[in-house]
Amino acid sequence: MITVVGTGTGAPPPQDILAGADLVVGGRRHLDAVRLPAAAESIVLGPLAPALDAMEEYVTKDRRVVVLASGDPGFFGIVRVLAERFGAERLEVRAGVSSVAAAFARVGLPWDDAVVVSAHGRELRTAVNVCRARPKVAVLTGPGAGPAELGAALRSSARVLVVASALGSSRERVERVTPAEAAARDWGSAVSVVLCLDEERSPGAVRTVAGAPAGPAGWALDEGGFAHRDSMITKFEVRALALARLGPRLGDLVWDVGAGSGSVAVECARFGAAVTAVEKSADGVERIRANAAAHGVDVRVVHGTAPDALAELDDPDAVFVGGGGRGLPAVVSACARRARRTVVVAMAALDRVPAARAALTDAGFDCEGVLLQSSRLAPLPGDVTRLAATNPVFLLWGVRPPASSAEDEGVAL
16 A cells, blocks of 8 residues: 655644555655654655656555655646556545645635646746636746746736745745746745736636636637728638637647737637737737737737747747738748647638748648638528628648657656
């Protein structure tokens, strides 16, 4: 049997749990906080593989193992690894208070509406994108992915960071800072969790399901749901297929280049993606901001002309390129060099399709496309209906072939 003990907000586990243990496993701070049985062996956790191999020798001989961990070890913790290796039936888990629960408690906020993301042993970009997209996020930190790095990535956003360090210990500190202030500090190695809050957009409704809100009930919204100029907006039929190929989701970053009214940007944000809209006209920039506010989403708007305006942006997972013009091939090429997954291009002009397709294939993307032609039901006098044709649009999409390597997941101890 393996007993996994969460030490909550720093309190050591009761000594009776350790009594009779043959092997005690934990981080140095956990082992130093308890009085080990005289006959027990101990392993200081570093790399997991050697510790798991040593534990297996004890488990196969029915000897008792105690694993000391922080907080709730079933929440982004070691329980997952132990269950996969030894089977859940061999685990007795005594959970403490998670660092996330403790951090929200310290600032007097509920957290059933929060999104929790781990940056411990993972890419920071996912946490950054979730913080950009959602109003209440808890980030579990790790080496190289702490408050300073998070603050630097969120410097341009209107967020408040609550940095909770060494929760439950004599060194506990809970500080509210701006992203710029967080970026300028040396936080050391004792940080437990960072709360990222958009206090102007924090949800207040009573929740039924915890965590990230459900995806939108409908998408490919009618053009009437957006402010636009002279019908210069991606039609909902085109938007529906573009969204299907972009696949926006929580943790993604999507660019909407040549955004116009920002209809694609807003819809991607409604799916939970972080979104940057690039628009060259000043009135277009204001329309995008107004449309994002009207739909309750956060879209970062960059006033500039692609491809030059893309240089300082973080690499996206997916890109939608609208508009056109003679510079379209250069814009598509610039986007294809940066996109991690997908580029979708909408064009009204047949002449521009070959160059856009070549830009995608030259960048190593698998490219497909369609000509979309639709006719909508429209009323006629006399209570009859006709079909009103919309302008045909070419939609190309390039998909980057998947990489062979998988992300190396980290485990919080």
